[in-house]
Amino acid sequence: MIEYIYKRYTNSFHVTIDSRNVKVGSIFFALKGENNDGNAFAADALKNGAVLAVIDNPIYLTQGCVLVDNSLHALQQLANYHRQRLNTKIFAITGSNGKTTTKELLFAVLSKKYKTKATIGNLNNHIGVPLTLLSLTPEVEFAIVEMGANHPGDIDELCRIAEPDFGLITNIGRAHLGGFGGFEGVINTKGELYKYLVSKRETIFYNHQNPILVELLKRYKAQSAIPYSNFVDDCIIDETNTDPFLSLTIKDKENIAAIQTHLVGNYNVENVMAAYAVGRYFGVDINSIIDAIEKYVPSNNRSQLIKTQNNTVIMDAYNANPSSMEHALKNFGKLSYPLKVVILGEMLELGEYSTDEHKKIADLASSMNFDKIFLVGKGFANINGNFHYFDSALDCANYLRRNPLINATVLVKGSRGVKLEQVINVL
Incomplete structure (x- = not known):
């Protein structure tokens, strides 16, 4: 069934879970929400131009629909099936704070050299990650996939769908404590990204100044872990600048990069360091890295x-x-x-x-x-x-x-x- 759905999908490379967002040639997945059952909108999706509607309630079966056991699982399976057929490098980002800002900075930096896409908005869960993967077309060289979590096992599940080649954890803090059962639960869940990457012998980037991340890497015996310090000898915040925007200087063995950001808050330093280090690793020109970081302007109520x-x-x-x-x-x-x-x-x-x-x-x-x-x-x-x-x-x-x-x-x-x-x- 997935092979059949995939064949139809490759005609447009567009899927949707909203019948109002259908493009001609789309595939519509009928998902159940708290208030609505997407199955009830399958006919509308087909009328609006969808070539296929994937449903899991036989009551709504009609011409143009395919019936599966679980529409959400089918969406996830299709995303993974697609991911395995792409040459795109997948870069996963998770963390308690700053993952969206880091994602946006990495996107700005890597886009200077590569055809890059990134998670749109906060589509970072068991539905959003598959939708991000299914938005990728074959010419995309890099995809930056944000991964969020509310419960143990969430990151592991998303890794098995996205199969990332690279990844980083921004930091680990006291977030979603109720769902994780305490801070140790947060550490273990975020650490699922490291555990997956280590098991596949893929590459991890990490903040060498963060003791929790360093300890996690030791726990999982990471062999291919690249500290930001490989590219950042020193990072100095300009404390004399009274402007609320973060101003900093990054020094390495060859360069001194003075960067004036549009980010409010010194806590964004680790996000900038991540983008700088990853950009250097992938061969983005130093001036292009600085330009990308300086031109990034946060939106959607973030700093x-x-x-x-x-x-x-x-x-x-x-x-x-x-x-x-x-x-x-x-x-x-x-x-x-x-x-x-x-x-x-x-x-x-x-x-x-x-x-x-x-x-x-x-x-x-x-x-x-x-x-x-x-x-x-x-x-x-x-x-x-x-x-x-x-x-x-x-x-x-x-x-x-x-x-x-x-x-x-x-x-x-x-x-x-x-x-x-x-x-x-x-x-």
């Missing part, structure tokens, strides 16, 4: 600098966990501005660790002498301190509409489920 009519906003509310929240607060604390305000959204998916982790962040923020602190979301409820608390981002926005901030520099940080973007219009 964005937004100038509103009244304030300057550092918007970093795409995702949050205790590690990234701590880094953001400490970095913001170092910046010299006359009026500094933080708006923090709760950190989701922490399970039994939620209360303690939210209190630690609230205490850290309170100790840093910010002019005002706003905490949003039930994770911060029942914590005493010198701050304003709101159940929701909408409640916070309504308060700020009545009590506007003027001439402030505002850090907005939280999990995307809190929807902190609602406060931007009133800042």
Whole structure:
């Protein structure tokens, strides 16, 4: 069955799970979601131009459909089948923080020399990774595939679908603690990428300054592991620069690269180092690497600098966990501005660790002498301190509409489920 579906797929190299996103020649996969059953939209997909609809409910079987036991498994099998027929080099990225930024930086750098594609947005799970693979056409030389995880085994599953040739873990922090059963569970799950690459004798890139990653490599007896230090002798942050954008100098045996990024936060140094090291390894010209990194501008609420009519906003509310929240607060604390305000959204998916982790962040923020602190979301409820608390981002926005901030520099940080973007219009 997969061979038949694949033959139809190669006529367009386009699959979709949304009947509204069908192109002529597409293959539609009917997946079941929390609210909708994709099987019910198979007929619409065919009417909109799909050449085939893959379904797993016989009630909807009609001309143009193929019936499989599980549409999601069929999508994953097709993606792996396609991957095995490509000459494309697959570069996998995972980590607790910075994986999307690193993915985007690597894409910018490698695109200077190679025909490159990368995961779009945050399509980094058991559905997104297959869709990324199936978006690859034969002429693509490099594909950068982001891999996310919420539970043990997730990264291993994605590796078996994507079969990466190269990989890196950005870092390992206290994220999704509820799903992983604690920090050791996070380490083991992220480490599944190393374990897979070692088993296939593929190449790992790693931050030599990260003791957790170094220890993981020893655990799995990695033979083909390349430290960033092979290409970076020294990385110096320009602490005298009061601009919120990260400015740094990378030195190696042959070059001194001064780089002015559009990234807010010194915690982005390891992301820049990764892109620099990988680019050097694959023979990208040093000036092209610098140009790619300097021209990359983050979007989608990731380390964005937004100038509103009244304030300057550092918007970093795409995702949050205790590690990234701590880094953001400490970095913001170092910046010299006359009026500094933080708006923090709760950190989701922490399970039994939620209360303690939210209190630690609230205490850290309170100790840093910010002019005002706003905490949003039930994770911060029942914590005493010198701050304003709101159940929701909408409640916070309504308060700020009545009590506007003027001439402030505002850090907005939280999990995307809190929807902190609602406060931007009133800042």
